[in-house]
Amino acid sequence: MIPLSWYLILSGLLFLIGLLAVLIRRNAIGILMGVELILNAANINLLAFWRYLYGYNGDLRGQVFVIVIFVVAAAEAAVGLAMIISAYRRKNTIVANDIDLLKG
Amino acid sequence: MTFIADPITFITHWLTQLMGGWGWSATLIQVLLNILGSGILVLGAMVFTTVLIWAERKLGARFQDRPGPNRVGPWGIFQTIADMLKIFTKEYITPVGADKIPYNLAPALAVAAVLCVWAVLPFSSTVFGTNIGIGLLFIIGVGGLGEIAIILAGFGSNNKYALLGAFRAVAQLVSYEVPMVIVLLIPVMLSGSMGMNDIVAAQSVPFIVLAPIAGVIFFITLIAENGRAPFDLVEADSELVAGYNIEYSGLKFGFFFVADFLHAFTSALIFSTVFLGGWQGPGVENAPILGFVYLLIKTLVVYFIMLTLRFSLPRFRIDQMMNLNWKILTPLALFAFMVTALVNKLLPAGNNLIRIGGLLAVNLLLWFITNWALSRFITNQPRPVVSGARPVAIGEKKTVVKEETSA
Amino acid sequence: MSAQQFFFIVTAFVILFSAMMTVLSHKMMHSALWFVLALLGVAVIYALLEASFFAVVQVLVYVGAIAILIIFSVMLTRKAMEDTGSPVNKTWVLSLVIVLLTTVGGFLAFRTWGALKAFPADLLPVHYDIGELGLALVDPERFALPFEVTSILLLAALVGAIYIAFGRKEDNQ
Numbered sequence: 001m002i003p004l005s006w007y008l009i010l011s012g013l014l015f016l017i018g019l020l021a022v023l024i025r026r027n028a029i030g031i032l033m034g035v036e037l038i039l040n041a042a043n044i045n046l047l048a049f050w051r052y053l054y055g056y057n058g059d060l061r062g063q064v065f066v067i068v069i070f071v072v073a074a075a076e077a078a079v080g081l082a083m084i085i086s087a088y089r090r091k092n093t094i095v096a097n098d099i100d101l102l103k104g
Numbered sequence: 105m106t107f108i109a110d111p112i113t114f115i116t117h118w119l120t121q122l123m124g125g126w127g128w129s130a131t132l133i134q135v136l137l138n139i140l141g142s143g144i145l146v147l148g149a150m151v152f153t154t155v156l157i158w159a160e161r162k163l164g165a166r167f168q169d170r171p172g173p174n175r176v177g178p179w180g181i182f183q184t185i186a187d188m189l190k191i192f193t194k195e196y197i198t199p200v201g202a203d204k205i206p207y208n209l210a211p212a213l214a215v216a217a218v219l220c221v222w223a224v225l226p227f228s229s230t231v232f233g234t235n236i237g238i239g240l241l242f243i244i245g246v247g248g249l250g251e252i253a254i255i256l257a258g259f260g261s262n263n264k265y266a267l268l269g270a271f272r273a274v275a276q277l278v279s280y281e282v283p284m285v286i287v288l289l290i291p292v293m294l295s296g297s298m299g300m301n302d303i304v305a306a307q308s309v310p311f312i313v314l315a316p317i318a319g320v321i322f323f324i325t326l327i328a329e330n331g332r333a334p335f336d337l338v339e340a341d342s343e344l345v346a347g348y349n350i351e352y353s354g355l356k357f358g359f360f361f362v363a364d365f366l367h368a369f370t371s372a373l374i375f376s377t378v379f380l381g382g383w384q385g386p387g388v389e390n391a392p393i394l395g396f397v398y399l400l401i402k403t404l405v406v407y408f409i410m411l412t413l414r415f416s417l418p419r420f421r422i423d424q425m426m427n428l429n430w431k432i433l434t435p436l437a438l439f440a441f442m443v444t445a446l447v448n449k450l451l452p453a454g455n456n457l458i459r460i461g462g463l464l465a466v467n468l469l470l471w472f473i474t475n476w477a478l479s480r481f482i483t484n485q486p487r488p489v490v491s492g493a494r495p496v497a498i499g500e501k502k503t504v505v506k507e508e509t510s511a
Numbered sequence: 512m513s514a515q516q517f518f519f520i521v522t523a524f525v526i527l528f529s530a531m532m533t534v535l536s537h538k539m540m541h542s543a544l545w546f547v548l549a550l551l552g553v554a555v556i557y558a559l560l561e562a563s564f565f566a567v568v569q570v571l572v573y574v575g576a577i578a579i580l581i582i583f584s585v586m587l588t589r590k591a592m593e594d595t596g597s598p599v600n601k602t603w604v605l606s607l608v609i610v611l612l613t614t615v616g617g618f619l620a621f622r623t624w625g626a627l628k629a630f631p632a633d634l635l636p637v638h639y640d641i642g643e644l645g646l647a648l649v650d651p652e653r654f655a656l657p658f659e660v661t662s663i664l665l666l667a668a669l670v671g672a673i674y675i676a677f678g679r680k681e682d683n684q
Contacts, residue, residue, distance in 0.1 A: 001515050002559070005621070010523045010556070012617055014549075016610050017530040023606035024599045027539060029584055033546050036577065037530055040553050043565075051560045060647045064654045066565060070572055071661045075668030077577045081584045082672040088588045097600060206544065237641055238567055245567045248575025252547060255582055259540055271586065274579060281575075298641060 007048035015041035028084045028096045032077065039073045109391040113230045116141075145222055145233065153366050154184040160365070160411060167415040194354035199262050202351065207260030211352065211359035213253035218367045220246045225373055226301050228383045228395030239300035240288055243374060244281065247329065250367075251277050254348055257360070261351035269347035272422070273338040277329055279429045284325040286437040290318040290444050291378050304382035312379045314463045317440045317470055319379045321433055326371040327410060328425075330364070334417040335425060369407060376402035436474055443470060519559055526552035537598055539585045547578045564641050 014037060021034025043066050050062025088094050091101075107114045116137060123133045158173070158181055165172025173180030198207065221243050223233035236242060251274050258270020292298050294314055295306035303311075312319040328335040338347045349360045376382060380402045383395025420428070443466055451462045529549035536542040550573045557566040648658045 001513050002519050006519060006523075007556070007560070008621070010526070012621070013527055013614075014530055014553075016614050016617075017527065017534060019613075020606065020610045021530075021534045023610070024534060024603045026598060026600045029539065029581060029588070030534075030542060030598065033533055033542065033581060036546070036573075037533070037549065040550065040573075044553060044556055047557060047560050047562050047565060051562065060644060060654070063562070063565070063644055064647065064657060066562075067648075068657055068661050070568060071665055074572055074577055075665055077580060078672045079668050079675070081580055082675040085584055085587055086675050094588045203541075236563060237639075238564055241564070241567045241571065245571040245575065248570055248579075251575060251579060255579065256544070259582075267586065271583065274583075278576070278579060296642070 004048060004052045007044060011041045011044040011048065014044065026095050026097065028087075028094045028099075029081070031096060032080050032084070035080075036073060036077060039069055043069055108393070110230060110393055113392075142223070142233065146219055149219060149222055149366060150362065153362055153369070154188070155181075156365050156369055156407075157184045157187075163408070163411050164415050167412070188358070191355055191358040196354045196356065197351075199351045201262040203260045203262070205260075206256040207351075208356070210253050210257035210260060211356045211363070213256065214250060214363040215359050215366070217246050217250035217253060218363050218370055220249070221370050221374070224300050225377055226304050226382060227399060228392045229305075229388065230392050231396065232301060235299060235301050238298045240292060240298045240303070240378070244285055244288070247277070247281065250363075257352070258348040261348070263351055266348050266350045269338055269350070273331060273348055276331070276335065276338060276425065279426065280325045280328040280335075280433075283321055283429065283433040283437040284329065286434070286441055287318045287321045287325070288378070289441055290315045293441075293445060293448060300377060300382075303378055304384065307381040307384055309460055310379065310381035310384070313460060315379075315440070315444055315467060316464070317436065317467045318444070319375075321437050321440070322379065323375060323406075323409075324433065326375060327413065328429075330368050330371055332368060332410065333414040334419050336419055337422055337425060368410060369403070372403045372406040372410060373399070375406050380406070432474075432478070436470075440467070440470060515559070519556075522552050522555045522559070525549075526556070535598065537596075539589070540582070542598075543578070543582045543585050546581065547574055550574050550578060561639065563639075564644065 018034045018037030018041060021037060022031050023034075025031050025034065046062050046066050046069070050059075050066075054060075054062060084094060087099055091099060093099065119137060120133055123136070124130075161183070162172040162180065173183035176182040176186050198204075224236060224239040224242055226232040226235075254270050254273050254277075258267045258273075261267070291303055291311050294311060295303045297303065297306075331338060349357055352360060376399060381398075382402075383392075383399045385394060385398035388395045388398065444463065447462055447466045451459045453459070526549050529545045529552060532545040533542050533549060536545060550569065554566045554569040554574070557563075557569055647653045649655055
């Protein structure tokens, strides 16, 4: 009833909004939220393809990929936030542009 | 099925035939009956909360050697209705600068997160909300929505102390979810499915006999997830003002109050469903309505135990609470899980005496080892005294040095 | 338009609107809350795809853990962003142009993708047993290797996060 293209359009648009968040936001945590939106868009894409292509004959590759992405996203969010807070403690700023000690 | 043995299914069939006679389509009838059923369930839950609040106040009073509410009605049973009338007519004071949407959404979300759990609990073999295959995971996931509600409440109040209280509450809730999820894997393993109906149907021997350590750990984490004493550090209603619901008045506070009590009762329901056998009991195949009665009895017993703990134990400090979680409950949960998995595979299947005895013996062994390890390795060290003793009043030198007493 | 399609369209609008508000909010806390709403919408999409396990795990992991982590760190770093105004940086015009061009290009490429017609519009019924996923994850011929590698990744992330968050605190003392 819901054609596959609808899910793909939704995941594509969500990916682009996440990409916009990564490129535009000043705050480092905002950039991280954009990355999480991108990962969620990829998850929707994978699950839609699993359901429409392989769901009815028991092939589970899409699902395992989605589980791996869940775990990677959680791990990356945890480590990323730890680093952001650590950088905040040193330099008292979380504007991504101002953390530029290594800038040439 | 007769009316007496199974009234709810009987009424459902009767209504279906009635509306089918009027010529309505099958899906419309089903949707209407579902809405009616969930409405009755929610109404029943909320009305039952009033009885629960009265029972808690009465029992708590008796524990503390005082009569409790006894003015409004015989034995004070209408006390809760009087309180409800008061709360309905109180003025809503919204603090200046509060974010409107999070501030107003938080109480509703808190109650909704608790009521969602009632949709997957089986009340008898034929009366349940829905039978999803992942009911247990759903219950844990909905707890996450409750945490978001607390954060919304703390943030929307525009109050530093509400925010801090909310964060401490969420830290406690997130920490205690870890042993809860690990321990809940043990009934899943023993019954082979995550669906609540399957877990209850597999309990001809209740799981509290097969996995007592899991039951005890789950009970402790349920009390901690509710924020009840002895884990009520974040509201501490005889010390702090009220934690994250400090800026709420009137019905919004009433909603948090109802969410708290309903959560306690729902936790008792979950415990009896997963570990005590749910609606199982003698004679329940012939008359499914008896399952409802058995579940109610078991839940009230568990709730009574929770109340006993609430009114007898002093509250934990935050470092003691975190110690208990990360150093004791989580390793114990992991060990219990691994040991149960091993023993479950080694012993012959089926509910014979060898399996029950084997699992029980292994659990008792683990309990004794834990006891020995705790008494050997974790001692209550006195906290170091940071500054010296208070100087005797000498003259012009005034030092304001407080002495840190050891715990 | 059937009920399911209507539901999908409403959820899709909620997700995209919340994601846009995440990007454009001035206050960081509002941005985090819109992010939570977007994640909940994605969980609804998973439930529409009949992947119920993933819907619940999405709420459990993303909303119950990652979103709460993000809200915590927003609170911990609140002083840094309170008085500076704009949420976007200087290059926002160029980034917006690039993303819009990518959107248009993506749509054009999507419409000319012939294989899209080959997918069935009606979902064939799937008998989905969660136990099947569990068995597949530990079967050495199927997916045991990604499972184990993922757990090592989690271990590395755990140790790394603890070290980063902890080690500096002893430094500053």
